[in-house]
Amino acid sequence: MSTLTQPEFVLGLFEAAPASFSSLRQLGKESFYAQGLPALKSEEYKFTPIAKKLENSITEFSPAEQVTISAEQVKSAIFPGFEGVVLVFSNGYFLPQLSSNSEGLTIHSLSEKENTPLGSIADAAKDPFTALNQATFVDGIHISIAKKISIESPILLLQFHQAKGGQVISPRIWIEAGDFSKATFIDYHISLDDAPYFVNKVVEIKGGINADLTYHSLQQEHNQVIEVSNLVTDIQKDSQFTSTQITLSGDMVRNNLTLNLLGSNSVGNMYGVYLLNGKTHVDNHTNVDHTIPHAESNELYKGILADQSRGVFNGKIFVRQIAQKTNAFQQNNNILLSEDAIINTKPQLEIWADDVKCSHGCTVGQLDEEALFYLQARGIDKITARGLLLYAFAGEVLDKIEVESLQKFIVNQIQERLGSNF
Amino acid sequence: MSKDNQILEDLTAKEYEHGWSVNFETDEAPLGLNEDIIRWISTKKEEPSWLLEWRLKAFKTWQAMSEPEWANVHYAKMDLQALRYYSAPKQSKKPKNINEVDPELIAIYERLGISLNEQKRLQGIAIDVVLDSVSVATTFKETLGKLGIIFCSFSEAVKEHPDLVKKYLGSVVPMTDNYYAALNAAVFSDGSFCYIPKGVRCPMELSTYFRINAANTGQFERTLIVADDSSYVSYLEGCTAPQRDENQLHAAVVEIYAGAHAEVKYSTVQNWFPGDKDGKGGIYNFVTKRGICAGDHSKISWTQVETGSAVTWKYPSCILKGDYSIGEFYSVAVTNNYQQADTGTKMIHIGKNTKSRIVSKGISAGKSQNSYRGQVQVMKRAHNARNFSQCDSLLMGDQCGAHTFPYIDIANPSAKVEHEATTSKIGEDQIFYCNQRGIATEDAVALIVNGYAKEVLNQLPMEFAVEAQKLLALTLEGSVG
Numbered sequence: 001m002s003t004l005t006q007p008e009f010v011l012g013l014f015e016a017a018p019a020s021f022s023s024l025r026q027l028g029k030e031s032f033y034a035q036g037l038p039a040l041k042s043e044e045y046k047f048t049p050i051a052k053k054l055e056n057s058i059t060e061f062s063p064a065e066q067v068t069i070s071a072e073q074v075k076s077a078i079f080p081g082f083e084g085v086v087l088v089f090s091n092g093y094f095l096p097q098l099s100s101n102s103e104g105l106t107i108h109s110l111s112e113k114e115n116t117p118l119g120s121i122a123d124a125a126k127d128p129f130t131a132l133n134q135a136t137f138v139d140g141i142h143i144s145i146a147k148k149i150s151i152e153s154p155i156l157l158l159q160f161h162q163a164k165g166g167q168v169i170s171p172r173i174w175i176e177a178g179d180f181s182k183a184t185f186i187d188y189h190i191s192l193d194d195a196p197y198f199v200n201k202v203v204e205i206k207g208g209i210n211a212d213l214t215y216h217s218l219q220q221e222h223n224q225v226i227e228v229s230n231l232v233t234d235i236q237k238d239s240q241f242t243s244t245q246i247t248l249s250g251d252m253v254r255n256n257l258t259l260n261l262l263g264s265n266s267v268g269n270m271y272g273v274y275l276l277n278g279k280t281h282v283d284n285h286t287n288v289d290h291t292i293p294h295a296e297s298n299e300l301y302k303g304i305l306a307d308q309s310r311g312v313f314n315g316k317i318f319v320r321q322i323a324q325k326t327n328a329f330q331q332n333n334n335i336l337l338s339e340d341a342i343i344n345t346k347p348q349l350e351i352w353a354d355d356v357k358c359s360h361g362c363t364v365g366q367l368d369e370e371a372l373f374y375l376q377a378r379g380i381d382k383i384t385a386r387g388l389l390l391y392a393f394a395g396e397v398l399d400k401i402e403v404e405s406l407q408k409f410i411v412n413q414i415q416e417r418l419g420s421n422f
Numbered sequence: 423m424s425k426d427n428q429i430l431e432d433l434t435a436k437e438y439e440h441g442w443s444v445n446f447e448t449d450e451a452p453l454g455l456n457e458d459i460i461r462w463i464s465t466k467k468e469e470p471s472w473l474l475e476w477r478l479k480a481f482k483t484w485q486a487m488s489e490p491e492w493a494n495v496h497y498a499k500m501d502l503q504a505l506r507y508y509s510a511p512k513q514s515k516k517p518k519n520i521n522e523v524d525p526e527l528i529a530i531y532e533r534l535g536i537s538l539n540e541q542k543r544l545q546g547i548a549i550d551v552v553l554d555s556v557s558v559a560t561t562f563k564e565t566l567g568k569l570g571i572i573f574c575s576f577s578e579a580v581k582e583h584p585d586l587v588k589k590y591l592g593s594v595v596p597m598t599d600n601y602y603a604a605l606n607a608a609v610f611s612d613g614s615f616c617y618i619p620k621g622v623r624c625p626m627e628l629s630t631y632f633r634i635n636a637a638n639t640g641q642f643e644r645t646l647i648v649a650d651d652s653s654y655v656s657y658l659e660g661c662t663a664p665q666r667d668e669n670q671l672h673a674a675v676v677e678i679y680a681g682a683h684a685e686v687k688y689s690t691v692q693n694w695f696p697g698d699k700d701g702k703g704g705i706y707n708f709v710t711k712r713g714i715c716a717g718d719h720s721k722i723s724w725t726q727v728e729t730g731s732a733v734t735w736k737y738p739s740c741i742l743k744g745d746y747s748i749g750e751f752y753s754v755a756v757t758n759n760y761q762q763a764d765t766g767t768k769m770i771h772i773g774k775n776t777k778s779r780i781v782s783k784g785i786s787a788g789k790s791q792n793s794y795r796g797q798v799q800v801m802k803r804a805h806n807a808r809n810f811s812q813c814d815s816l817l818m819g820d821q822c823g824a825h826t827f828p829y830i831d832i833a834n835p836s837a838k839v840e841h842e843a844t845t846s847k848i849g850e851d852q853i854f855y856c857n858q859r860g861i862a863t864e865d866a867v868a869l870i871v872n873g874y875a876k877e878v879l880n881q882l883p884m885e886f887a888v889e890a891q892k893l894l895a896l897t898l899e900g901s902v903g
Binding site for chain 1 (some may be wrong): 492800802815817818819820821823824825826827829830831832833834836837838839841842843844845846847
C-alpha cells in the first residue's frame, strides 16, 4: 500500500456515524485505516493531492446535518422541461415527502433498509474514500426497479448541499435493476450557498440481465466544493450501461468510475466532458474490467481547460485472460486555452487476452487557427468563433445525452460560458 | 490447434543458441558490496581519487534508496550482496592490436558471428569490445583519432581525458537518479566513452558488443557519449549472453550529451539470455539511458530491438532542452515464454519548438508480459512543442499480456500532443493467406512480424537491421497458437 497520511483529522466522522449497518461500518473503518488517505506519491492520486486539500479546506470533520428544503426550492432547481421522477436529498438524507415515484420503482431510505448489501459492488478495500463513506454515511437511498419494467421518463436525483461549517456530506446510493429493466438516472448536485464542504459520494448499481441503464452526472457546484465520487456498477449478460459525467465547476473533484463487465454481450459506455476555469481541478479515473468474453466498452472524454485549471484523466481498460473477443475503445481529447492550465492524461491498457481489439487515443492541442480565421473572415467575432469551435469539440459527447431537457440545460450553460470569455 | 501446439513445443524447447561459456581465468573481486569493495575496484582500475569519491558518494546515496517496485514486472529479488562486482579477464598486458587478443576471446566472437578479424577487414565499424567489464580490444582508434574523435573504454578515458569525463559524467543521469543508476555509479566496472569534437561527422558507425560471461557477475557498464556542437555520430550497442541458471543483473547507464546542431543516433539490439522455457534463469536488465539535447537544433534518436532478458526495465529518454531540438524513440520489444518487459521512453520538452516522436511496437508470445510505459511532458515554457506517439501491441497466444501506461503531462497551451495505441492479435487471415501461397506458418509469422516492426527496423543501420530481422524471426517462430 501507499505511504499513509495519518488520517487523524477525519476521526470526528467516525464518532458521529449512526448506529445502523454497524458491522458494515466497522469493516469500512478497518478498510479505511488499512489504506489511509492517499499520500502525495500514491500512483492512483498522483496529480490530485486530495488529502492535503481536505486538511486545508475542511474545517470540521463531522457529517453535515440535514437542512430544510422547501417545495419551491425543489421546483426552481429542476431544469426547465424536465418530466419524470424526482428524488430529493438534503445533505445525503433522503426526503420522501418531496419526492415522487413511478410504477415498478420501489424507493426506500437506506436507514429503513438495513439488509441492503452495501459494499458488495463498491469494494471498500479498493478505495479509501469508498471505505470512509461506508463507515460514516448518514443516510441514502435504496432504489429498486422491478423485472421487465421500463421506466421511460428519467429519474432525477436532486441533491441539495449546504454545510455552513465546512462539513462532510456522504451521499450513498444503491440501485438494483431487475432483469430486462430499463431506467435513466440524473445525478444533480446543487449548492445552497457558497461555503466550502466535502462531498464523498458512493453509488452502487447492481444491474440485471438484459438491463439498459444510464447514469448522467452533472457537477456544477460552486468553486469551494471538494468532491470525491465513486460509481461502481456490475453489468450482466446482454446488458448495457452508459455513464455521462459532466463537470463544470468545483475546487477539487475526483470521479472514480468502475464498470465491471460480468456477462457476455454486455456493453459499457463512458462519456465525459470537463469544462474548467479558475483554479478548478478535476480528476476523472475510469476503470473498465472485462471479465468475460464478447463484451464491449467505449469511452470518450473531452476536456477544455482555461485559466489555472488542471485536468487529470486516467482511463484504464483491463482485459482479463478469459475475456477473448473483447472490443474496447478509449479516447481522450483535450484543449488547453491558457498558459497556466495543465493536463495530465494517462490512457492505460492492460490486456491479458490475445483475441481482442483494443485501442486508445489521446490528444492535447488547441483550436485550429485556420478554422478560427475562416469564421472571423466571415464576420464572426473571435470570441463567438472560438465558442462555436469549442462547442463543436464538446458536442460529440453532449450529443450522447438522450434526455432532451437535460441536454438542453447543459448545452445552454456550456454555450453561455464558451460564448463569453469563459 | 494440436499441430500449432506441437510447433510451439518444438520451438520453445529450443535452447538458447548463444548459450555457452568459455572458461578463462578472471581477476575477481570478493563477493558482496561495501565501501571496501568499491575502493578495491577503484584501486584495481587505477582510478584518480575524485572518481573514487564520486563512487563512494553514489554508494551512500544508493544505501538510502530502496528498490523500485512500480514497474509491471514480477521477479525474485536479487541478493545484491551475493554478487561479485568486478571480474576482468586476466591479461598480463594490454594488447596493442587484434593479433595480441586472447584467441579464446576471439573464438567467442566468431561463434557469435562477429569476428573481430572479419570486422576489421570490413573496415566499416570500429568495435570496442566489452567482455566481462574490461575492454580488451579497440580497433580503428587511429582513424578516428585523426578526426579528433575519442572512442575508448571508460577506464582509459578516465586516465587520458579526465577533464572531459569529469565534466560530463553524471550530468545527464545523476547518481541520485534511481536505485540502479546509483548502484551503477558506485560500482561501474567499465564501459565506453565517446567524444565527437565540434563540427565533426563521425565517418563510421561506432559499435560496442557487450557480453556477460563469468557466473555471478553483475555487469555495470557506463557509456558516455558527448557530441559537441554540429557533430554527428551513430552508435551501436548489441548484446548476447551465455546461458546461466542464476539470474544475472545488468544495470547499465548510458548518458548522451548533444550540443547545438549535434545529432546522436543510438541503436541497440539486445539479445541476452531470456531464461529457458520454464522461466528459469535469464538476465535482469535494469538500465538507465538518457540523452540531453542541450544545444539548440540538436537531435537524439534512440532505436532499440529488445528480444532478450528475463526482466527488462528500460526507458531511454530525451531531455529536449535546446530550442528546436528533436527526440526520437523507435522500439521493438519482443517477449516470449516467461519474459517480462517494461519499457518505453520519456520525452521532456523544455525548449521552444521542440519535437518528439515515439514509435513503440510490442510483441508478446507464450506466457510473457510486455508493457509500454512512457511519458511525454511539456513544460510551461516549451512553446509549440509537438509530440506524436504510437504504441502498438501484437499478441500471440492466449496467455500473454500487453499493457500500455502512457503518461501525458502538458502545461503549455501551444503544445500539440497525440497518442494512439492499439492492441490486437496477429492476423489469422494474413497467416492463412501466406499458407495458401505455400509459405509455412513459421515463415508467415516472421514475415508479418517483420512487416509490423518495419517502421522501427528501418531506423536501424544496415548491419543491425539484418541481424535484428533474424533475431525477431528466431524469437517468435511458431508462437502462434
